[in-house]
Amino acid sequence: MRNAYVDQFPAEAKVIKAAFWSSFLALAIGGSLGLLQALHRTDVLRIMEAPDYYTVLTAHGVLLAITFTIFFLVGIFTWGVTTSLDRGLVDLRFTWGWYAMMVVGTVLVGVSILGGVVDAIPMNADVLFTFYAPLQPHPAFYVGLVLFVVGTWLAGADWFRTWLAWRSDNPDERIPLPTFMALTTTLFWYLCTLGVALSILLLLLPWSLGIVDSVNPLLTRTLFWYFGHAVVYFWLMPAYMLWYVMLPKLSGGKLFSDPLARVVFVLFLLLSTPTGIHHQYLDPGIAEGYKFIAMTNTMFLLLPSLLTAFTVVASMEHGARQRGGTGYLGWLKALPWRDPVFTGMALAGLMFAAAGFSGMINAGMNINYLVHNTWWIVGHFHLTVGTAVALTFMAAAYWFIPQVTGKELWNRSLGLVQVLVWFVGMTFMSNAMHRSGLFGVPRRTAEPQYENFAFEPAAGSMGEINAQVALGATLLTVSLALFLLNMVMTSLGGSSDEIPDNTYAETLSGPEDAPVVLDNLKLWTAIATVLVIFAYTLPLASIIDAGGLFGPGIDGFQLAIEAGPAFVLESVREVIA
Template identity: 75%
Template sequence: MSNVYIDQFPAEAKVIRAAFYSSFLALALGGVFGIIQTLHRTDFLRFMDSVDYYTVLTAHGVFLVISFTIFFLVGIFTWAVTTSLDRGLEDIRFTWGWYSLMAIGITMTGVAILAGFTDAIDMSASVLFTFYAPLQAHPLFYLGLVLFVVGTWVAGVDWFRSWWAWKAENPDERIPLPTFMVLTTMLMWYIATLGVAAAILLFLLPWSLGLIETVNPLLTRTLFWFFGHPVVYFWLMPAYMMWYVMLPKFSGGKLFSDPLARVVFVLFLILSVPTGIHHQYLDPGIAEGFKFIAMTNTMFLLLPSLLTAFTVVASMEHGARQRGGEGYFGWLKALPWRDPVFTGMALAGLMFAAAGFSGMINAGMNINYLVHNTFWVVGHFHLTVGTAVALTFMAVTYWFLPQVTGKALWSRSVALGQVVVWFVGMTFMSNAMHRAGLLGVPRRTAEPQYEGFEFQAAVGSIGELDAQIALGGVLLTISLGMFFANVVGTALNGRSDDLPANEYAGALSGPDDAPLVLDNLKLWTAIAVVLVIFAYTFPLLSIIDRGGLFGPEVIPFPLTVESATTLGFALETAASTSFESAGEIATSALTAVMR
């Protein structure tokens, strides 16, 4: 028997393959919608009506950040648990059960979104990934999301079952690092998804079904961000896991410190959730003090990311020096840059360093006003989830796909080209998005150009930025094409006997150096829950107190042209009335001052 994953765990390899292919299907769909909207926004190619822009944007967001990322990560989590515990899952039917739940759920959600393109079916869900009320989706959208999330919960149970069974047989051993990472990530996910579960099950779904008349938009929005920030760590922690347990191996070295890796994951478990309000710095109705607490927690969250930067770079350097690298910077030349798996992950890490900078700007309460709701933010998350996570996932696919199919990779050269083209494309696109945001160009807009108004650029011009964004988008699409060529080419290959063994990196400083308390998952979960209670109880109570549990009267707003026109008229009337009254107040105030 060889040491390839598919030979060690054939049944599990099948589930992982299914999860990967589901993930890649979502990536393909999301990519298509990505290029459509890039060319539309930048006005290079507009073949659809701008009214459909939100449908495209919703599909792009949901398919990529929900289905692509999460299907992929359940695949590698299954690999991580089985490989590091060296035992198969307890009951493979249970495993297929959660995979099916996820697949059925996301299909329902996807159908609801895509139905928005046709008038033939009375269904739409053009509510974007954030599904803020009063934007209202068809119930199928929310139901699908619920099933999908429940599927991930059951998946977590599956991995915990494996760990419990293993612990019973190995009572005195430390939790192997990859399993430790899976368990802490899932604990974080259980806490985080309570927010979105409450938002959907208590408010949005009953509202969409017509069981309740109204919702409190600030409440559902706050509950969304309760989940919406930690979900980014749900994407990122698997990428971190790859950087910790795989990248050192591909660099030719060992993980610098196993204990430090455990500390990082524990910090993510306790700090990821009580930070969501930092997405709502501009939301009226949440007191500044609560926002300040969220900012403090967010700044603490920089710590595990900076610890990761140190540990991962130190592990790469260890590999480079073992390969003969010398000097302060000369060791970088000794790294295996011709290996697509390594290069993809290293470039993803480099992009993440840039994202660290824009994230610091987003996180500051005052400086956030400069970039809030601008294209800057879109540039930021295309560096994080769009590159740090997506490029890492694509790069490790070149190692995992042979492991779970038993077939050799179709082409290493195409793979290497693919990761580099992605990096170059994203450099153009994301840099231009950041700069456009600084000029005040808004996000979530089909036609960000206005008559009688021009964005003032100190350097360059809007035309130049648009060209860079479109060029970047085209390069990213080409890169995706190369990726799929490799996936399909590999799937069509015959079985190979010449595949690398299934193993992950060793550690210079191993688990025995880590304090035992780090493995005390109950303790960290309890601390995480307490922090969430501290950060969220008072804001939520105050939101309910001001706006009511089900809110003031809100007109449900499925996105159609008629309702948009009506709403536009209503807003215009309201705005002109308030301007008039503001003018009167100002006049009277001025008169009073002059007296």
């Protein structure tokens, strides 16, 4: 008899399916816009005006970095909590409520961004993913973001309620690993989103509504990065969870160590938030000492990532040896490389290792100056969120969509081709972006081709770099189309009895080997809060002291520009004045 997730939790499966499809829609739109940008920047194909590039860039960033990732991860965590606790969510109306809130938030943000290119929509939000003041969007953009984030808070509350209900029935049991992972991630999400919520509700939204005249850009930037680095781990933790609980099983073995996995998630709870200032090494107005503290905290974050690399690879090796693999490296041949779920996740992990190395360079105070605001950074986060997270999620979808629909995957071989094409496409694109950053090619620029100036690569030419980016972006779009085709065709298929059971990896060293203190969520939250207070109190006080809570008369600036001669003349006049 079939024992898929949809058979165990049919009502929850519907919510997860809705969240996944919301995520795929954002991926389809945001990903396609990425191709437009890449072709425009590299001057291969220009079908939009330069000012529209920034609208497209904003949509690409928000739809992929926020909407795609977070809709998918709320589905994953809902699966993890219900499966590992073996009980449904407490109140499905509440669950649909937070999902609806996230959808409404996304629509508000999406429509306000779309207003940048559609004249019929009297809105504008060309503020990029970071919405730095004094760039000012329509208030609907901020309201949408707030609704979306509050939706995720309620999702977290839903998982906590379900866990508390389970705990009252099982007072002496350890928290099952997937639930532990979802809860610790939710805790640091609460901690870090507090900063951006305060920034939007108390400063930016009143400013965009005209209630206050000005903001302090350094303060709102700092509050953004208070959230902005931790959000990276909010995307990554579900990917980590899948690497811990799915990859060992797919490899044919067991998770090497449950205690080590718990330590990793506790470390992320502690260290995700007090690191954000490493995004502001070049911001004037923050003393070097605070930046040094942020760098130190960031370097500590390498520890849980290295522990994860060890644990996951050890688990895969164990699985491979169970399948008959032998030798120092010969066991690699015994892994299930034909399975797109396994191969996609394994390649995403491999790319993440490369992202870790470029991340160390970003995190180093001195060497960061070389790559700050260059295309290197874009190359870096296309390896982290664009591959470690996105490729893991797409690979996972090949397992999850059959689980929540009861329908067999339409084409497994196409799935394998898809994950490989993504890997190859990202190799070309992110590699070229990293290299171009080293010789100063800027990011966030529509047309980085300048008169009387030529970039000088250490090897090759700028033309080759551009060709690699265009080729990579094209391959990524092809891969995205193959993924969506597989998802649509799977969903159109009939119900199947061939769906694997809804299970996750067993452990070689289980929770009984983990110190009980690891499950003390109150303790870790308290320590995380103290670390945040240490890292942020003095810098924030110093920023407010220097520039005031509402800044020194900063007017909003909307990027809805018309690139005609009159605008140029007006700009020149303003500069001269």
